[in-house]
Amino acid sequence: MTTTGEPLVRKYSENGVTTLTLNQPERRNSLSMAMLEALSEELSLVADEAETRVVVLASAGRVFCAGHDLREVREQFASHEFQLALFNQCSKVMQQIVNLPKPVIARVAGVATAAGCQLVASCDLAIAADTARFATPGVNIGLFCSTPMVALSRNVSRKHAMEMLLTGEMISAARAAEIGLVNRAVDEQVLDETVYGMARTVADKSGHTLKIGKEAFYRQLEMPLADAYELTSKVMADNMQANDAQEGICAFLDKRKPEWKDS
Structure with a gap:
């Protein structure tokens, strides 16, 4: 106080x-x-x-x-x-x-x-x-x-x-x-x-996506180039399995606003 x-x-x-x-x-x-x-x-x-x-x-x-x-x-x-x-x-x-x-x-x-x-x-x-x-x-x-x-x-x-x-x-x-x-x-x-x-x-973005991206950003900064790409390739593949990534892609293709579930 x-x-x-x-x-x-x-x-x-x-x-x-x-x-x-x-x-x-x-x-x-x-x-x-x-x-x-x-x-x-x-x-x-x-x-x-x-x-x-x-x-x-x-x-x-x-x-x-x-x-x-x-x-x-x-x-x-x-x-x-x-x-x-x-x-x-x-x-x-x-x-x-x-x-x-x-x-x-x-x-x-x-x-x-x-x-x-x-x-x-x-x-x-x-x-x-x-x-x-x-x-x-x-x-x-x-x-x-x-x-x-x-x-x-x-x-x-x-x-x-x-x-x-x-x-x-x-x-x-x-x-x-x-x-x-x-x-x-x-x-x-x-x-x-x-x-x-x-x-x-x-x-306004998916909280789950923001968490994934922020963590990966700081982790890859200190890595050699090849290691950084190896890490972020896995991060993106894992991210693609998330509900929000699939919802976001579908919403984009369907020309509508996404409904985030933060998962």
């Missing part, structure tokens, strides 16, 4: 889209241990919710996420055990997002730095307000953004990732879109319209 009695992560669901909102704007939505644990719990719950087809990750206030809570980190300077637990917990949350059987869209308004930038990079899709900014500035304070580097380097090219990591400089939303950190940078006035328009488009 926050100091105001509000939950650290707010949850709202409507029409197949669940929004998880980081809700500690007075601390710049920093990823404290408590925030990470709260987010992890919500991700675990939403993973099993049949009614949720898409997750939107948002934030309250004018900062998306400022990374780890440096006040908390300073208080625990003497505890290597705490530092390791903190970074392990953060890594767990990022992997939960990647492994979640539903697409996750980051709604980015304001600044996303360090582990906050990592959070954006870990989501499947990201839409940013054109006023948003991004950085991995750990190098500026003597703490290289090594864990954010994992997600960043899997989303943008090697040289773009290294430029952000080595300089620690802020980049604009337009530049983030240019290098592939986010999908789109849009006027702040249409941020929600764009995010939830995309979420509804994705949520």
